Amino acid sequence: MTEQKVKWACDYCTFENWPSAIKCTMCRAQRSRGPIITEEPYKTSPDLDPSVEWDPPRTESGTSLLICPDSSARPRVRSSSIAELANKWSCQMCTYLNWPRAIRCTQCLCQRPRTSSPTESPQTSGSNAGCRPGVHSPVDPCEEYNDRNRLNTHHQHWTCTACTYQNLPxxxxxxxxxxxxxxxxxAIELAEPAEPSAIINEQDRARWRGSCSGGQGRRRSPQEEDHVKMDFQRIELAAGAVSKEEQEVDFKKLKQIRNRMRKTDCLFLTACAGxxxxxxxxxxxxxSSGGDIARxxxxxxxxxxxxxxAFDVGFTLxxxxxxxxxQDMLAILLTEVNQQAAKCIPSMVCPELTEQIRREIAASLHQRKGDFACYFLTDLVTFTLPADIEDLPPAVQEKLFDEVLDRDVQxxxxxESPVINWSLELGTRLDSRLYALWNRTAGDxxxxxxxxxxxxxxDKDSVLRKTLHDSLHDCSHWFYTRWKEWESWYSQSFGLHFSLREEQWQEDWAFILxxxxxxxxxxxxTHIFxxxxxxxxxxxxxxxxxxxSFRGETLGYTRFQGVYLPLxxxxxxxxxxxxxxxxxxxHxxxxxxMENDGYDNRGAGANLNTDDDVTVTFLPLVDSERKLLHIHFLSAQEMGxxxxxxxxxxxxxxxxxxxxxMLAAMQKSSRRRNHPLVTQMVEKWLDRYRQIRPCASLSDGEEEDDEDE
Structure with a gap:
């Protein structure tokens, strides 16, 4: 007996596999260590007469022994004749040997092929020897029982929706x-295939195409052409089934990725899609959440x-x-990337103090009792740049201003449009120059x-936004009356003679809320008001x-400039x-x-100590053309x-x-009476530039030595 004739039977589907296979070719089940089935286990010689009935070997106790997996659990079924075994037909799809009376393949439910001519033998040899076993290839006699068992229990099995394997209930x-x-x-009924199974093992498919094609010069018969078309259709169905199985694996992986995501990750993916x-x-x-633009x-x-x-690995916004x-997003993003790489403001240097300040702000917010239940802050705090900046070397000062100011806004x-620092009297003699701090380019x-x-x-935690929202809703009637009266006057002053219905006013107000x-x-x-x-x-x-626009085109009036009073x-x-x-x-x-020497402060009924270091900044109440700034949201009685x-x-x-x-308003702030957390934050931020002062002084000294030489 040669090695190539030795096969092993699968424990699950009883398919006969080649000795080199470690898994079942049909159902991919693991190979068991039980006895094997030989292709010709019952022959005593090559010239065995098919008409002679074979008596299986017996054990010492006299019982017959069937060499098949789990033979002790299966009843022994003797075939009626070897001629009937030889007449089994081989499935064109899975090469399984079926009994002559079967009209479909027992394993894959494929339709039984029709013979092309009455004289053609159902078991051919020669070029198709690899596709169908020889005439004298006996089969395990237990297969008849297996066929009956499958037919009786098929409706009880449930079919896998991914690989179409029929599993026990x-x-x-x-x-x-x-x-x-x-x-x-x-789901079980939908999962059961009405047509033959679509899953074809790659090894069987390759062996079937290679063996059934015969010689390279032989043309296929029409029957074989139909089988080839059917095979390609099954390949497509099989690819779909495999992709479905892969989708299940991908779904589990994506679910794990989602579970690991943080809020910042979700906002980043949403921004990419945006x-x-x-x-x-x-x-x-x-x-606005503090995400990295260069991520x-x-x-x-x-x-x-x-x-x-759309998306590739390594891509940024x-x-x-x-x-x-x-183009509009690109201009904002590029500006943001360049500024983030160089900006360093006090709140970035001291994150712990910043969080404490946020808690202080939340604690100082209270709601006024009465009809006008608006929220208000109990502390008067004004941020100013420290006067110690002037003590730094010029090179360090320039670096500090580059990192804390917005040069483009300044x-x-x-x-481009003289709005601030246009008065030499205020900016130089009264030392009231204004500096534009760098701010995030976001909706907040x-x-x-x-x-x-x-x-x-x-306002990273949106504390001020929430307070703004609550104040607008709790005092909606008060603010709505001022807003409606102001908008009506503004439209008439610009020659827009129209009137809105109350429903339209309500819709516009709901949008503002x-x-x-x-x-x-x-x-x-309205929100500034x-x-x-x-x-x-x-x-x-x-x-x-x-x-x-970004191209410099004028789009319309801004209407933001002016004075907003808590009327x-x-x-x-x-x-x-x-x-x-x-x-x-x-934006x-x-x-x-910047801090400077000034006068005492009066306001809000408070009497401040005149010994404090008070900074007074003169803010012009007129524009560069000496016209008075507009006061927003005045009532009809206040207008004049x-x-x-x-x-x-x-x-x-x-x-x-x-x-x-020039008419000017005095902004007064006391360094000693400023909030201690804000003072501490500014000092730590300034220490960062004081540390690089010796290096700058050393470089200046070296340049002076070089000039002396």
């Missing part, structure tokens, strides 16, 4: 691919986004903006700039007059020291001064000519007239 997972058993009977879809709000939400996509994140044509030609407000820039001008930090509750949403003039009431102090906005409070309840904000191209920045508006400004602010005849 008691199994909870597929024996082959470990897919869980469907829970309902409908760049592709043109959603700027998603990008701004990621930036790159990983392989897991690309797989999670599941769009290979800038790469995506370039690929999809998002240039636009000073040169207004709230960030307000906290920067007061406490020197960002919704903006306050959405993190990252851009805010309007409410913020002035929360701070209990005036807010002066120095901004450009026109909206401009709904009593004057005695408010401070007269204002804060200053800058507005440029949809707000805090305008702060310029003299009446100037009188109103003098009531709500500490005003003075300079020697040059």
């Amino acid at each position: 008691r199994t909870t997972k597929c024996v082959v691919c470990s897919l869980p058993k469907p829970n309902n009977l409908e 760049v592709v879809e043109g959603d700027l709000a998603a990008v701004e939400a990621y930036k 790159q996509l990983t392989a897991d994140e690309v797989q999670l986004l599941n769009r290979a044509s 800038v790469h995506l903006a370039i690929r999809f030609q998002r 240039k636009e407000l000073e040169e 820039c207004l709230l960030d700039s307000v906290l920067q001008a007061t406490w020197g930090i960002y 919704s903006l306050a509750s959405q993190p990252g949403a851009s805010l309007e003039q 409410v913020l002035a009431h929360i701070l209990r102090r005036p807010i002066i906005v120095y901004g450009v007059k026109y909206y401009k 709904l409070w009593e004057q005695s309840f408010c401070w007269k020291s204002p804060i200053a904000l800058g507005y440029t191209r949809g 707000f920045s805090a305008l702060v001064a 000519n310029e003299e009446q508006q100037e009188k109103l400004l003098r009531e709500w602010l500490d005003c003075c007239v300079t020697e040059g005849g």
Whole structure:
């Protein structure tokens, strides 16, 4: 007996496999260590007469022994004749030997092929010897019982939806691919194939095509052509089944990736999708959360986004903006990347103190009892740059200003449209130069700039936004009346003679309320008016007059520049020291001064010690053309000519007239009475530049020595 004739039978599907196979070719089950089946186990010689009935070997006790797996558990079924065994037909798809009376393959349910001619033998030899076994190939006599057993129990088995293997009813997972058993009977019925099985093993498919093709010069018969077409169809179905199984594995992996994701990761993926879809709000939400603009996509994140044509490993938001030609996003992202790489503001240097300051702000917020239940801050804090900056070497000062200021905003407000520092009298003689602090380019820039001008930090936890939202809702009637009256007057003053129905006013007001509750949403003039009431102090906005695109095209009026007074409070309840904000191209920045010697402070009914180091900054209440700044949200009784508006400004602010005849408001802040946490944060930030002072002095000394030589 040669080695190539020795086969082993699978314990699950009884398919006869070649000796070199370690798994079943049909069902991929692991090979057992039981006895094997030989291709000719019952022959005593090559010339065995088929008409002679074979008597199987017997054991010492006299019982017959069947050499097949689990033979002790199966009843012995004797074949009627060897001729009937020889007439078994081989399946064209899986090469399984079926009994002559079977019209479908017992294993794969493939239709029994029809013979091309009556004279053609069902078991051919020669070139197709590899496709069908020879005539004298006997088969295990237990197969007849196996066939009957499959036919009787087929309806009880459940079919795996991934690999179509028929499992026993008691199994909870597929024996082959470990897919869980469907829970309902409908899934089981849908999983059972009405057509022949679509899963074809690669080894069987390759062997079948190689052996059944015969010689290279032999042409296939029409019957074989149909089988070839059927084979390719089954290959496509099999590929679909394999991909479904792979999808199950990918789904588990993606689920694990999602479970490991943090909030920042989700915002980053949303921002990536936002760049592709043109959603700027998603990008701004990621930036406002403190996300890194230069972050790159990983392989897991690309797989999670599941769009290979758009996302690649290593891509950043800038790469995506370039690929999809998002010019507006690209300009913002490139500016953000360049500034993030160089910016260093006090809140970045001291994160622990910054968190303590945020808690202090939350603790100092209270709600006024009564009809006007607006929230307000109990502390008066004004952020100023320390005077110790002037003690640093010029090179270090330049580095400090580059990292803490927004040079682009400073240039636009000073040169392109003279809005700040246009008066030499205020900027030079009175030492009231304003500096534009760098701010995040996000939808929360207004709230960030307000906290920067007061406490020197960002509204990262949206504490101020939540307070703004609650104040608008709790005092909606008060603010709505002021807003409606102001908008009606503004439209008439510009010659827009129209009137809105009350339903339209209500819709516009509902939109303003919704903006306050959405993190990252851009805010309007009404929100600045409410913020002035929360701070209990005036807010002066120095901004450009026109909206401009990135190409410099004028789009319309901005309407932000002017003075916002807390008109709904009593004057005695408010401070007269204002804060200053800058507005440029949809972006707000805090305008702060540097500490200097000034006068005593009066406001909010407080008597401050005159011995304190008081900083006084003169903020002009007129523009570069000496026209009085607009006061927003005045009622019909408060509106009047310029003299009446100037009188109103003098009531709500500490005003003075300079020697040059300019009306200015005095912003007063005391270094000793400033919040200790803010002072400590600024000192730690300044120590960072004091440490590089010796290096700068050493380099200057070396340059002087070189010049002397």
